[in-house]
Amino acid sequence: MPLKVGDKAPGFTLRDYEGREFSLEGLEGYKLLVFYKVTCPTCQLTLPFVERMFRAYGDRIHFLGVVQDPAEEARKFAGNYGLTFPQLVDAPDYKTSVDYDVMVVPTIYLIDPEGRIDFVEESFVKASLEELNEKLARMAGREVNPLFEDVSVPAFKAG
Numbered sequence: 001m002p003l004k005v006g007d008k009a010p011g012f013t014l015r016d017y018e019g020r021e022f023s024l025e026g027l028e029g030y031k032l033l034v035f036y037k038v039t040c041p042t043c044q045l046t047l048p049f050v051e052r053m054f055r056a057y058g059d060r061i062h063f064l065g066v067v068q069d070p071a072e073e074a075r076k077f078a079g080n081y082g083l084t085f086p087q088l089v090d091a092p093d094y095k096t097s098v099d100y101d102v103m104v105v106p107t108i109y110l111i112d113p114e115g116r117i118d119f120v121e122e123s124f125v126k127a128s129l130e131e132l133n134e135k136l137a138r139m140a141g142r143e144v145n146p147l148f149e150d151v152s153v154p155a156f157k158a159g
Helices: 041-057 071-081 095-099 126-140
Strands: 013-016 021-023 031-036 062-067 087-089 107-111 117-122
Touching: 013 087, 031 041, 041 062, 041 071, 041 126, 062 071, 071 087, 107 126, 117 126
Parallel strands: 031 062, 062 087
Antiparallel strands: 013 021, 031 107, 107 117
């Protein structure tokens, strides 16, 4: 069972696929984490929509991919799916994934400035991603950037 809304988010320090270090505690404001595996079809569906949110609100909210694969696979995935937000490598020990109780990928967490979980969702749930997108727009003080207006996606796809 993943962490729940209101739970304290565990701290972590991970490196991206280029070796740069990122610390959750070193980031102020809201943070969006998306845990995934490169071979997961549901992750392949979800991550481009996370990228759309990043492009719309990433100057106001920190976005971090937490990939459960080696750095080279993470680099290829980011290139293939056009991901421009940091992709942090949680392999081979998956310590951060374990600390966040990730059992299904993708799992998305929104963490508030006080370090509490503000939103959590597993798998691909279209309505939840729309809700998250609206929440991020409000937090960024922007108009909602539509996620799904130009594509047909399922209402749900299990991770």
